[in-house]
Amino acid sequence: MACLGMRCFLVLSMLATSAVASTCPPAPDHDAALDALFSEIQSAPTQTDGLILGQGLWAFWADAPDEKAQGLLNYGMELRNARDFSGALDAFGELISYCPNYAEGYNQRAIIRFVQQDFEAVLPDLDRALSLSPRHLGALSGRAMTLIALGRDYEAQTDLLAALALNPWLPERRFLLPPPEDADQEL
Numbered sequence: 406m407a408c409l410g411m412r413c414f415l416v417l418s419m420l421a422t423s424a425v426a427s428t429c430p431p432a433p434d435h436d437a438a439l440d441a442l443f444s445e446i447q448s449a450p451t452q453t454d455g456l457i458l459g460q461g462l463w464a465f466w467a468d469a470p471d472e473k474a475q476g477l478l479n480y481g482m483e484l485r486n487a488r489d490f491s492g493a494l495d496a497f498g499e500l501i502s503y504c505p506n507y508a509e510g511y512n513q514r515a516i517i518r519f520v521q522q523d524f525e526a527v528l529p530d531l532d533r534a535l536s537l538s539p540r541h542l543g544a545l546s547g548r549a550m551t552l553i554a555l556g557r558d559y560e561a562q563t564d565l566l567a568a569l570a571l572n573p574w575l576p577e578r579r580f581l582l583p584p585p586e587d588a589d590q591e592l
Contacts, residue, residue, distance in 0.1 A: 429474055429504035432537075435465040439540060446572050455574030462542055466509050474504045481513055490517050508538035515547060519554075527551045542568055546577050553580060 442461055449455035467482075469475035481496030497514040504510060515530035528551060534544040545568040552561035562582060569578055 429507065430470045432470045432504075432507045433465075433468050435468065439465055443540070443571055446574070449574060452574045455572060456576075459542070459572050459574065466512070466538070466541060466543065469500075469509070470504055470507055474500060474507060474510075477503065478509060478513065485513070485517060490521060493517050506537060508534040508541055508544070511537070512541060512544045512547070515544070515551075519547065519551060522554070524551050524554050540571055542571050542575075545571070546575060549577060549580065558582060559585060 439462070442458065442465075446455050446458045449458055467478060469478045477496055477500040481493045481500060484490075484493035484496055494514060494517050497510055497517065500507070500510040501514065511530040511534040515527045515534065518524075518526045518530065528548065531544045531548040531551065534541055535548065538544070545564050549561040549564040549568060552558070552564065558580075559582065561580070565577060565580060568575055569581075
């Protein structure tokens, strides 16, 4: 069927508007608030204080770009908490399809895959989350734990040290290893 004149223009305009309306906006910019919170965490007087302050980070990371994305994120987390991992993976997959530049969708899907011990599938999601949000503490520590689960303990140290630079109170610090001894070093 050929498209003629104004009718074709109106149909194409509606389709274009519909496509734009279903596009995810950018994630909220919380950099200034994160700077302040990381500063508070790093100067916390005790581990308990540092860990409590660290919980506040999740409010920023879980602040989705719009109502649709927030609904998908919340629904996926509810399913995860109910241990419906298949449903949660579907919800996070839909969130990622809708908002491919929102780090928390990838991080949440990685959490499910970690729990399912699908460690090789975890890493690409965490890599993407970190490319979008380099100071995502959950993704950094999760990547370190995933590498350790894969037996790549020394490789995990880079991510673990980066996470501890942001929050020195993380319990994952127990996985820090001494630097490998130089094989050429004399005793």
